[in-house]
Amino acid sequence: MATQFELTKRMHSVEMISKMTRAMQLISSVKMRKSKRLLAEALPYSVHCVRTMERVLTLSPNLTSPYMHFRAKQKGDPWRLDVYILTGDQGFDGTYNADVVAAARRFLKTREQEIKKSGYAPEITLYLAGTRGRDELASDGYTIEKSFHYSFQEPHYGEAEQLAEEIFLDYQRRETDETHLIYSMMRTPVTSAPLYIRLLPADLEGLRLVIDIAVEDPDVRSALPEGFPGEPPSIPFDFPENVDTLMEYLFSTYLSGLVYGALVEAYAGEQTARMTSMDNASKNSGELLLELAGRRNRLRQNRITGELSEMTASVEAMRHFDATLQGRSQKEKSWQ
Numbered sequence: 001m002a003t004q005f006e007l008t009k010r011m012h013s014v015e016m017i018s019k020m021t022r023a024m025q026l027i028s029s030v031k032m033r034k035s036k037r038l039l040a041e042a043l044p045y046s047v048h049c050v051r052t053m054e055r056v057l058t059l060s061p062n063l064t065s066p067y068m069h070f071r072a073k074q075k076g077d078p079w080r081l082d083v084y085i086l087t088g089d090q091g092f093d094g095t096y097n098a099d100v101v102a103a104a105r106r107f108l109k110t111r112e113q114e115i116k117k118s119g120y121a122p123e124i125t126l127y128l129a130g131t132r133g134r135d136e137l138a139s140d141g142y143t144i145e146k147s148f149h150y151s152f153q154e155p156h157y158g159e160a161e162q163l164a165e166e167i168f169l170d171y172q173r174r175e176t177d178e179t180h181l182i183y184s185m186m187r188t189p190v191t192s193a194p195l196y197i198r199l200l201p202a203d204l205e206g207l208r209l210v211i212d213i214a215v216e217d218p219d220v221r222s223a224l225p226e227g228f229p230g231e232p233p234s235i236p237f238d239f240p241e242n243v244d245t246l247m248e249y250l251f252s253t254y255l256s257g258l259v260y261g262a263l264v265e266a267y268a269g270e271q272t273a274r275m276t277s278m279d280n281a282s283k284n285s286g287e288l289l290l291e292l293a294g295r296r297n298r299l300r301q302n303r304i305t306g307e308l309s310e311m312t313a314s315v316e317a318m319r320h321f322d323a324t325l326q327g328r329s330q331k332e333k334s335w336q
Helices: 004-059 096-117 132-140 159-173 205-214 218-223 244-336
Strands: 078-086 121-129 179-189 193-200
Touching: 004 218, 004 244, 078 096, 078 159, 078 205, 078 244, 096 121, 096 132, 096 179, 096 193, 121 132, 159 179, 159 193, 159 244, 179 244, 193 205, 193 244, 205 244
Parallel strands: 078 121, 078 179
Antiparallel strands: 179 193
């Protein structure tokens, strides 16, 4: 059984850990709110790009953009699938990274079966941002691009634009047939869940769903312009005869906005998960402190009770000794 000194020493350690978890919780809370503001700033831009592309497609019904449809291939041809997965670099975030990795495994298994069923030979390459999921997915036998190292900590638009440009160029050079992005998105102000979206060919329906989820977040909505997103403007506009050039520009800018929004969402989700995890750790620390304090108080009470018992026994022994001495003295007097 632990002594009172050992319990006191352990309580001091738990108190120090509790202070650290509270500090990390506050830091994650500040970072999460900052990321929500960044997302609110980027969201109108993404919505405008999507609406413009939809209007161009509506006004040009005969347009067959390679950025909107899968390329035609022969049965048995290789089908290259590139998947970008956003996991974190740090720990103390609960099941955040494990959930993203699990979602990636489910998607890869399903999509690989679909490609085989269509008669193509799947060639899957994973690009992992962050280090937490790299080893786990590598153990599953997937090909991971080792030269790709990217961290979405403190995301900036310039970095997102550079990453989107690399994705766009790979698709233009026909080095990939399909590109997906898997990341964690805020579902409520305090929870996030993994989400996968097809980047190329573009999935406008999926993008609209992502935008709707983001707009429902109170922190994001409070930072958006009044009335956003509202109805798309009905003002007519002219576009050049070379629609392909316009669509290429629109898709490039759309992709930059989408990747940046995903990076910010993933960053917010990680901070929210860490904030929740640290909050739970602080609560557990408080409960453990109460338990240790109770055990220490019981030990102290038992020690006090033992000392009182010893004192009482000593008093009783002294009384018995005095009574014995008095009895002997009276016998001695009687003999005399």
